[in-house]
């Protein structure tokens with residue numbers, strides 16, 4: 001076999017050496033000789049003699065067949081040769097590839113080495129764990145933190161390395177990272193083997209390892225202990241500064257109010273011209289000083305985003321008179337004319353933070369005076385936009401603000417270029433603070449202006465009208481009402497009010513129950529009052545499902561759907577867009593409910609109208625008797641208007657029982673809030689954040705229903721989780737509610753017990 005191969009390759013070489021032509025001639029010659037020899041041999045063996053004709057015949061046969069045979073052989077030779085050449089080429093390529101491979105391997109090794117060194121010199125923790133929490137790899141910083149070598153760490157879980165609660169949080173966050181399949185960052189305190197505690201900002205990244213076909217966690221941790229401690233110091237300093245500011249403010253305001261009040265009284269009396277001018281200056285300087293001081297205090301609060309509102313009843317006419325007074329005095333000094341205009345439909349009383357409102361108006365008026373040349377005009381127009389929204393539009397005829405600066409003037413410390421000459425007169429903080437307060441008041445502050453033509457600032461605010469001061473009639477509406485509300489104290493209040501109007505009330509505390517009642521009553525409800533946040537759904541979802549059923553034709557009648565909300569910011573239209581017919585605000589007021597029932601179910605109303613003289617049909621609500629002492633309590637923590645209305649509607653004992661119910665339920669509500677907050681602090685997840693805000697919203701509704709106004713405002717801030725302010729303060733607000741609610745509740749109980 002080997003010989004054959006050798007002969008084959010010798011033949012190939014021989015053909016290649018001779019060339020195809022010559023090899024063919026040789027082949028022909030050899031074949032002819034072979035043919036003669038074989039033919040002669042065969043003739044000799046078979047017949048015993050050699051015939052010349054046979055020799056010629058075999059030569060002829062050889063000559064005919066030789067070209068084919070030779071062609072065939074040459075073809076094979078050629079193919080073989082080509083394969084041999086390809087093989088040789090492949091071998092050469094292979095050896096080049098091998099060389100390259102070896103070089104790449106060396107480079108890879110070098111890079112791996114470099115990466116390893118890179119990770120190891122990093123002061124940040126780097127680790128890699130599988131989905132069961134086993135360490136797969138880590139860097140030197142990790143070894144230092146744990147006091148174990150990488151070898152010892154590999155295959156162990158956090159439970160074998162850290163204390164139980166540290167390990168638990170690590171495993172939980174690993175799980176969350178893998179479940180959510182997104183990068184996850186949180187802060188964690190970890191104890192070193194030498195007992196030192198460090199705070200790490202840990203970032204976990206999910207990673208699918210295709211080699212081992214499993215999900216893993218890549219982790220990075222940065223030591224932020226210094227930053228944390230520094231932050232704590234800053235926060236403490238800030239708290240100390242605030243306390244100092246608050247003290248100074250209080251100390252300063254008392255004498256300042258004395259100066260303002262007394263100078264104003266004096267201004268109304270008999271004075272010589274010069275005395276009047278001096279007194280005006282004293283008055284306006286004191287007012288200005290007070291507002292400048294408020295701006296400065298707010299400047300500090302705006303940093304920590306802690307501006308709070310303290311609403312109280314304010315008489316609109318008094319408000320207008322105050323604005324006119326200081327605006328006139330200011331304008332007069334520059335011979336500017338101040339004009340004020342307001343509509344007839346302004347309410348007698350509104351519920352607003354008077355000090356804040358005048359702080360904004362003072363800022364606007366003093367700017368208008370500052371930037372309007374002598375002899376100019378300033379116009380203030382007060383408009384009631386809807387039931388509880390008011391606009392204060394201040395127009396001046398001054399230097400105006402270029403279009404490209406109009407947004408910037410609301411930034412802190414910004415002063416427009418064309419007003420630079422007035423720089424000495426301003427601080428650049430008034431508008432920034434005013435806008436922020438306007439937003440807190442559920443409104444905004446905007447500007448329209450043209451250079452050299454003047455500016456128009458529009459301050460819009462939300463403020464409820466205070467109506468309890470007038471006698472109100474109660475019309476009987478024998479309606480069937482489904483109240484969907486999960487906070488018991490709110491249920492008690494709403495049910496009592498509805499029953500006062502003669503309504504028959506069913507109460508559902510979840511979405512599921514609501515639908516069960518709806519089915520059971522066979523669509524006989526006239527009105528459904530829907531709380532927005534329910535344990536299993538939202539009021540909007542219920543409203544929309546009912547609407548769908550009605551549109552599909554599976555029910556032939558749709559009751560009136562009214563939202564019950566503690567949210568003051570959304571407008572009625574926004575509620576209507578989400579499936580409601582109307583909205584009632586919490587705390588539910590008898591008057592608002594009465595207006596709503598009268599508006600939609602007016603047979604009872606017309607009937608009552610026709611018997612106008614019959615006082616039996618009217619329930620006279622006593623005007624609220626508010627003592628001086630009580631006003632103080634109310635402005636600080638409880639709302640006497642609500643409490644007095646509740647006493648009128650439900651009776652003293654029922655209100656006290658409701659306050660008791662609130663006291664029983666509040667610890668549970670607070671528990672849920674603190675648990676949600678704890679989870680948020682540990683995980684920083686969006687879900688726990690929303691849960692915390694939802695719990696705060698629930699608490700806000702309950703606080704509103706029992707008239708704890710100050711805490712209600714804090715809970716209002718705690719439910720709005722869409723700002724940085726929330727992140728900074730949610731813990732503080734929670735603690736404040738926790739520490740304060742029992743004291744405020746005691747005040748409310750006291751108020752109710754003493755009420756007539």
Ligand code: ADP
Nearest residue numbers: 367368371409415416419426427428429430431
């Ligand atoms: P300042 O104390 O400087 O008045 P503000 O925050 O109140 O600070 O105002 C910021 C800037 O906005 C002012 O410096 C001025 O450039 C511009 N501005 C405010 N009100 C007016 C106005 N009525 N007319 C023209 N420019 C104004």
